[in-house]
Amino acid sequence: MTLQIEQVTKKFGDFSAVKDLSMTVKQGSMYGFLGANGAGKTTTFRMILGLLDPTEGTITWNGQPISYANSTHIGYLPEERGLYPKMKVEDQLVYLGQLRGMKKNDAKISAHNWLERFEVPHYANKKVEELSKGNQQKIQVIASVIHKPSLIILDEPFSGLDPVNVEMLKKAIMDIQKDGATIVFSSHRMDHVEELCEQLCIMHHGEAIVRGSLREVKRGFGRQNVRLKADFDLSFLSQIEGVDSFKPSIEGGVFQISEERTAHELLRTALTKGEIRYFAIEEPSLQDIFIEKVGKEHA
Ligand SMILES: Nc1ncnc2c1ncn2[C@@H]1O[C@H](COP(=O)(O)OP(=O)(O)OP(=O)(O)O)[C@@H](O)[C@H]1O
Numbered sequence: 001m002t003l004q005i006e007q008v009t010k011k012f013g014d015f016s017a018v019k020d021l022s023m024t025v026k027q028g029s030m031y032g033f034l035g036a037n038g039a040g041k042t043t044t045f046r047m048i049l050g051l052l053d054p055t056e057g058t059i060t061w062n063g064q065p066i067s068y069a070n071s072t073h074i075g076y077l078p079e080e081r082g083l084y085p086k087m088k089v090e091d092q093l094v095y096l097g098q099l100r101g102m103k104k105n106d107a108k109i110s111a112h113n114w115l116e117r118f119e120v121p122h123y124a125n126k127k128v129e130e131l132s133k134g135n136q137q138k139i140q141v142i143a144s145v146i147h148k149p150s151l152i153i154l155d156e157p158f159s160g161l162d163p164v165n166v167e168m169l170k171k172a173i174m175d176i177q178k179d180g181a182t183i184v185f186s187s188h189r190m191d192h193v194e195e196l197c198e199q200l201c202i203m204h205h206g207e208a209i210v211r212g213s214l215r216e217v218k219r220g221f222g223r224q225n226v227r228l229k230a231d232f233d234l235s236f237l238s239q240i241e242g243v244d245s246f247k248p249s250i251e252g253g254v255f256q257i258s259e260e261r262t263a264h265e266l267l268r269t270a271l272t273k274g275e276i277r278y279f280a281i282e283e284p285s286l287q288d289i290f291i292e293k294v295g296k297e298h299a
Pocket of ligand 1: 012017035036042
């Protein structure tokens with residue numbers, strides 16, 4: 001089973017929100033969608049789910065188009081969250097589980113397990129509107145996975161969560177993947193995608209400008225970072241030939257370079273000035289790649 005997106009374009013009038021997008025998500029993998037606001041992520045998700053028709057191209061899961069409305073195998077966390085504010089948490093989860101083909105009792109058991117897992121079992125009998133935004137978000141995530149879907153689309157699953165809850169959700173998502181589900185999610189946080197996804201795509205103005213495995217994407221960037229820590233100002237080193245940029249920090253700074261020999265030149269020159277407390281050649285982060293490709297104003 002693969003999710004196959006082939007040459008998909010979506011136009012709203014004359015405006016192309018998604019342009020000639022092709023990608024393959026393998027069964028059991030975790031795929032990350034990055035992009036600035038308005039890049040076309042949600043539009044792509046809606047097309048994957050059959051909630052919007054592509055203007056051109058095809059999207060299939062297991063060789064068939066998806067109709068989310070009729071499917072019991074798909075889980076979706078929509079960007080516009082949609083829980084019933086007046087309904088109690090457990091009743092709501094059971095109801096949504098049943099809508100996705102579960103028996104009432106199975107839905108009840110699953111709801112309880114998930115509420116325990118997200119450390120909110122005491123909210124079972126509270127109305128959704130009584131919960132904080134982050135806790136509502138957790139309930140919404142549970143609603144999208146309660147029926148054990150095989151393909152899960154999560155639009156910004158981490159938004160609104162505090163760091164403890166982000167970790168809890170990451171762990172849950174990894175476990176769901178280990179159980180065999182295929183997961184596609186969007187995020188504005190590069191570090192989440194870097195940590196969780198083997199495959200990723202950076203969208204920009206509707207186009208996939210970077211795509212592939214994390215390793216391919218990093219190698220393809222063709223740059224490395226040199227991190228130096230010292231008790232003196234390192235900015236003079238940015239004059240060295242081969243240094244593309246320098247980002248100072250409290251402890252020292254990070255130099256972006258294209259060739260490894262520049263790293264040695266940096267260290268050699270730095271040592272002529274004083275003691276160096278730390279030196280490392282690091283691969284670029286997704287944040288570096290995103291900023292370079294999409295632009296500083298969107299990072
Ligand atoms: N129904 C619509 N009619 C007209 N334009 C639309 C419609 N839906 C989306 N768009 C436009 O398509 C572009 C892509 O929007 P989309 O919601 O897919 O972006 P996104 O990457 O999900 O952004 P965000 O990170 O802000 O959620 C935007 O310019 C948006 O204004």
